[in-house]
Amino acid sequence: MSSTERAGRDAPRRRDEVLAAATRVFHEKGYASASIQDVADELGILKGSLYYYIDSKEDLLFSIIDRVHRDTIARLEEWLAEEGDPLVQLRTYLEEQVRVYCRDAEEVGVFLNDFRHLSPDRRATILAERDRFDSAIRDLLRRGVAEGAVAADVDPKLTAMAIFGMMNWISTWWQPDGPSTPDEVAQQFADLVMGGLVGPAEGARRDLGRRGG
Template sequence: MRQPAGRSARRTGGERKPREERWAELIEVATQVFYEKGYEAASLQDIADRLGMLKGSLYYYIQSKEDLLFDVISAVHREGLSVIQARADTEGDPLQRLENVIVGHVEHTCRNLVPTTVFLHELSALPPERRQEVLGSEHAYQGVFRGLIELAQKEGLVRADVDPRLAALSVLGATNWVYRWFRPGGEFTPEKIGAQMAEMVIRGIASEKVLSARVAGQA
C-alpha cells in the first residue's frame, strides 16, 4: 500500500497507514475544495464536511492542512511527470519525442483542469523546502523538456543558438498557461491545441535542415 507523501517523514512506528480507498477520496475532495476556495480560505472542516466525517478523523491521515496540500500537490506532479516521461520514452529522434511530450502535456492539462489549477496556484503556498521536495532538486518536469532539447541540439536538429534551459522554460510557460483559457466542449479540442502548440514550438527551435525537410514532406 502506498504511503502518503506528506507523511513519509512524520509517521511513528505505531501509526497505521490509511486505507488506500479512503486516502484517494481524501486527496480528490481536498483538491476540489482547494480549487473552489483556494488554499488559504479552505479549512479542514470544509474538507471533513465534504467527506461526511469528523474533522478530528482527518488527523488519522494528516497532521496539518499544509501536509494535505503537500500531498495534493505531490500527487498532481507525479501524475503529470509520469505522462510526459512516457511520451519522452517513445520511438523517434529527440525532436519527435519533444513534440510528443508537448502534445501529451497539453492534453493532460486540458483533461485535468482542477488538479492543474491547484498545482499552479497553490505550489507557492508551501514552504520553499517542501516545494523543492515536490519538484526535485533537478526540477524533474522541466528536465524532461530540457533533456530532449539538448539531445536534439547535439544531433543538429535544434539550432545552435537556442539555450536549452531557456527554451524548456518558455515551452512550459506557454503550455501551462493553457489551463487559464481552455474550455471543455469549446471550439478547440485538447488534441488540436496540443498539436498546434507543438508545431509552433518545433518550428521556433528547429534547425534549417529540419525545417527544410518538413517543407519538402508537405509538398
C-alpha cells in the first residue's frame, strides 16, 4: 500500500483525533481564547498539518457542535418512535440523555458555551431543529397530564425549560473521577424530575409552607 493510500485510509481516524484535541482545548480555554496553534500543540504536530483536515478554526467548532447535535437528534428520533406510558418514555429519555451528557461532558460544554461563536448561517443550521426537543418534552408532559400520569398543575413549558436547564449544567460540574457514575447520576436525575411530576405541586407547596412555619 502506498503512503498516499495509507494516508487516505487513516484520514477519518486522524480527523477524529483532531476533533478530540480541539474539544479538549476549547473546553479548557474557551473557543475565543484558543488558537489553531493550541490544537496543534495538543496533537503534537505542526500547525500547518491541521489544514489538511480543516479550513479554519470555526470549522473545528462547527464539527464538534454538529456532532453533538446529530447524536442528540438521533436519540430524539429513536425516543419519539417509542410508544407507551408517558412517564416511562420521559424517564427513558432523561436517563439516556444524562448518561451521554456525562460521557461527552467536554463536547457538550463546547456546544453550550461556544455556540454563539458560530457564523449566523451555521447557527441557523443548528437552531432549525433545536425547538424539536422542547416541543417533544412539552407534548409528552401534556399527554401525561391528560392521561392523569402527571399532576394537573404541572406547567409543561416551565418544566421543559427546567429539565433542559439542569441537563445543560452537567457539563460544568461533571468529573469522570467523581463519586458517582453516569448511570448513578442519570438515575438520581430522573428520580428528581419524576418525583416532581407525579405529586400535586400545589399541595406540596402548602405542605412545605406549614413545615417552614
